[in-house]
Amino acid sequence: MPVEASLLEILACPACHAPLRDESAAQTPELVCDGNGCGLAYPIRDGIPVLLVDEARRPA
Numbered sequence: 001m002p003v004e005a006s007l008l009e010i011l012a013c014p015a016c017h018a019p020l021r022d023e024s025a026a027q028t029p030e031l032v033c034d035g036n037g038c039g040l041a042y043p044i045r046d047g048i049p050v051l052l053v054d055e056a057r058r059p060a
């Protein structure tokens, strides 16, 4: 289930406030931060993005 585009527009990374890239079509649906040196990936659970730094996956 894709995240609504209108919702995605207002979402920003809580860590660095950069825009988030919609990876909801991936095997593990996530919103990925495009911020320089950030790159946190926030999980999407039941179509709802979980924008918590504590829940985010850190880039390798």
Ligand SMILES: [Zn+2]
Pocket: 013, 014, 015, 016, 017, 018, 033, 034, 035, 038, 039, 040
């Ligand atoms: Zn970020």
